[in-house]
Amino acid sequence: MVGKLKAHWWSPRRSLKTFGAEMKQHSAAWVRLSRPKSSLLSNYGDELNHILLAEVSGRSVDWAPLGKEDVVAVGSILVPYFTQGGVGLIWGSGLNQPSVSPEQAARVSERFLAVRGPRTRDALGLAADIPLGDPGLLVRNFGIQASPRRIPKLLIPHFTVYNSNAGRRKMKALASAGFTIAAPNLPVRQMLHHIASSDFVASSGMHGMILSHALGRPVQLISFAETVDPEPGYKYGDYLASVNLHTEVISFTEVLANGKARDALISRAIENTEAVSVAIDELNTGLLAASRALR
Known part of the structure; x- marks a missing residue:
């Protein structure tokens, strides 16, 4: 076994530059997400990297800044x-906008092990046979146990919903309608346990949807915006195309x-979850094969 694996993921608590940007843009949200202290300034989707990379590599994992990392994985980290100045291998990462050129990608083509979806692949001009899939799908193999005490309706809000009074009022309306709120800074394994124990999940973030699909739980992508575009954003569409699913974003009011x-x-949520199951297994096979380079 080799030494520690150095990985980079979005993490305001580990990067002064990111911390400064977050305090400027989203301080209200982070102040309200100050509990538990062990998860201060963290987001479960990004923190998933720590667990997943250790699982597939058999190595202990440390966070590292870009330029000193061995690998980037979960998240829209490619821009x-x-x-x-990223230097590491790329395993399942994605674009949040098509602003990286095929020429840029070609200069480091040997670093690509897998990317999140076909939008990222095509925007970067990568080979058609490169493995696809968000590594978060591999939680299917973790043996996450559901609690005997079910959660009938689970809400996983994006952390930015906590920024405004309007967002918090909307979350309160869902809580009053029987939704259990899983804050986005929950520790990863606690979030996975909540999802596995749920009968229905409403998520305004991408990994709420990805992890629900992986764990076989019905999920609906929602928006807290005043005006809702039913077409999922770029990164959401990247993931959805990887599992051959088209689904619309709906207003939070519709789940009331x-x-x-x-x-x-x-x-519909049940049908969608069943429809992506085979595709997830196929993507996971490719992701696991590609992860051998990390051992």
Whole structure:
């Protein structure tokens, strides 16, 4: 076994530069997400890197700044990777916008082990046979146990929802309608346990959807915006295309529905989760094969 694996992921508590940007843009959210202290200034989707990379590499994992990392993995980290001097291998990372050119990618083509989805692959001009998939899908293999005490309805808000009074009022409305709120700075294994124990998940962040699909739980992508574009954003579409699924974003108000409307919503979520199951298994096979370079 070789030494520690140095990995980079988005982490305001580990980077002064990122911390400064977050305090400027989202200080209200982070102040309200100050508990638990062990998860201060963290986001479960990004922190997933620590657990996943240790699992697939068999090595202990330390965070490292870009330019000193061995690997980047979960997250839309490729724009910073190319603009801030990343040097590590790329395993399942994605773009949040198509602003990295194929010429830039070609100069480091040997670093690509896998990317998140076909939008990232095509924007970077990568080979058609490069493995695809968000590494978060591999939690399917973790043996996460559901609690005997079910969570009928789980809400996983993006951390930016905590920024405004309007966002917090909307979350409160969902809580009043019976949703359990899983804060986005929960420790990763606690979040996975919540998802595995849920009958229905509403998420306004991408990894709430990815992890729910991986664990076989019905999930609906929602928005807290005043005006909702039903077409998922670039990075969401990248993931959805990787599992051959087209789904719309809906307003948070739609998951407050009762009766037939609620039943139809949950039925669609169940169908979507069942539809992506085979694709997830296939993507995971490719991701695991590609991860051998990290051992």
